[in-house]
Amino acid sequence: MTTLKSRIKSGSRLAIAVFDIDGVIRDVSGSYRRAIADTVEHFTAGVYRPSSVEIDHLKSEGLWNNDWDASRELIYRHFEQRGQARSQVALDYDNLIAFFNARYRGADPNHWTGYICDEPLLLNPNYLEYLTSADILWGFFSGATRNEALYALSKRLGLPAPALVAMEDAPGKPDPTGLLAVVNQLQQQHQIEQPLPTIYVGDTVADMYTVKAAKTLHPDRTWVGVGVLPPHVQETAERREAYQQTLKKAGAAQVFSNVEQITPEQIQQLV
Known part of the structure; x- marks a missing residue:
């Protein structure tokens, strides 16, 4: 060789x-993944906050590299487990992205103060x-x-x-x-x-x-x-x-x- x-x-x-x-x-365990948990918790009215292990299980499916999509999927699955169809869930994707970004980047889009600053x-x-x-x-x-x-x-x-x-x-x-x-x-x-x-x-x-x-x-x-x-x-x-x-x-x-x-x-x- x-x-x-x-x-x-x-x-x-x-x-x-x-x-x-x-x-x-x-x-990103305290930033992107924390923002996922925050987002899911917010859009399930505080009922469900996914653990780090649960997020890993979702990611292990190989389909949820996008964390906005991952957050939405966890929200949908939460309501499905309670007998509610996805079509019945009032979930605006743009609002989800805005909430996620406010956690990860911070409230001011021109001056980031969110979780990203501490990675x-x-x-x-x-x-x-x-x-x-x-x-x-x-x-x-x-x-x-x-x-x-x-x-x-x-x-x-x-x-x-x-x-x-x-x-x-x-x-x-x-x-x-x-x-x-x-x-x-x-x-x-x-x-x-x-x-x-x-x-x-x-x-x-x-x-x-x-x-x-x-x-x-x-x-x-x-x-x-x-x-x-x-x-x-x-x-x-x-x-x-x-x-x-x-x-x-x-x-x-x-x-x-x-x-x-x-x-x-x-x-x-x-x-």
Whole structure:
């Protein structure tokens, strides 16, 4: 096998690493997920507030990457369990989004003071520089809105112009369009014609399903799904193990506790 040092010395590119943001780059257990719980509680008149485990169970279905949709689905299921059809639930989606955003971003759309301001970061910019020095290209594909994604990437991490596909730019996961777009952007930017091996690093079932879909559409490229355990599932060994098995069952080749554990050496082994 070609060693990492020889790959770098020869100037050849090793791989492309694309990262999800929420649960991978920043801890959203006290922000996005808290906003989901707040929203569901509000629109069920305080009767039902989903637990973190219940939100994880919904996300494990692989269909609810959009947190507005996830909130609405939990609300609908709450009323269905009480014998009320979805068509009978007076739920305005725009009002739901406005409420959610007021919690996550804050009441003033031009000056954010909400939960987003207190999200712990899960990596240091030096990690990305480390990947660059190893000839690994990197970018981001996230279900967050572009402004919310850039809040973490540019304002918090100081990345000037990251390769990013966000909610407004592509269909939601597990549709692979956004992942493919980031990969194509990086290859064009660096004038690379041959399809580089690509890993996608995410923390949800939808992320792993996205890799599977990309592999089906473009089997000429090596695609690898890599899981990262979000902080909120690492509180107990039992929950950690269950979440890890869920990601592996969804297609993760390997699961890490933190994104910075995915070193250039690990990436070479994966691809």
